Amino acid sequence: MNKVLGAAAVAALGIALPVAGHADGAALFEQNCTACHAAGGVGTPGLAPPLVSHNFWAKLGDKAPQYISGVIAAGLTGKINAGGMDYIGLAMPAQEQLSDAEAAEVATYVLQSFGQVQQSVTEEQVKTARATPPAHADLRKMRKGE
Numbered sequence: 001m002n003k004v005l006g007a008a009a010v011a012a013l014g015i016a017l018p019v020a021g022h023a024d025g026a027a028l029f030e031q032n033c034t035a036c037h038a039a040g041g042v043g044t045p046g047l048a049p050p051l052v053s054h055n056f057w058a059k060l061g062d063k064a065p066q067y068i069s070g071v072i073a074a075g076l077t078g079k080i081n082a083g084g085m086d087y088i089g090l091a092m093p094a095q096e097q098l099s100d101a102e103a104a105e106v107a108t109y110v111l112q113s114f115g116q117v118q119q120s121v122t123e124e125q126v127k128t129a130r131a132t133p134p135a136h137a138d139l140r141k142m143r144k145g146e
Helices: 003-013 023-032 054-074 100-114 123-131 136-143
Strands: 076-082 085-092
Touching: 023 100, 054 076, 054 100, 054 123, 054 136, 076 136, 100 123
Parallel strands: none
Antiparallel strands: 076 085
């Protein structure tokens, strides 16, 4: 199949592909995040919330990069509601195995591919979040729009 025809077929079917330049983000997501958040970021009921949610990421607006950088830097515990489901006793660890550049790449992949928002996360944003990790309560408040 030629590339133009293949791309048109993918677009017609509404299949989300990684944003150009984010192939590494897709691979990093697969290696580091799918065990809990599942392939395609659809989440695992009772364990890890879905990351596929344009409404959630759009609601965060310009704070989306800060939020996802904070979660990668500090992890997230406690109770949240996502997609109408409560996640109680949530225990996502900080993603210390990722370099700042890798964390920025996977975060950008999540925002653009799963959130369908045109925001990026920079290495500097990840460094800042890691230097002063946000409190989990503050991250949960951001989720609620507080």
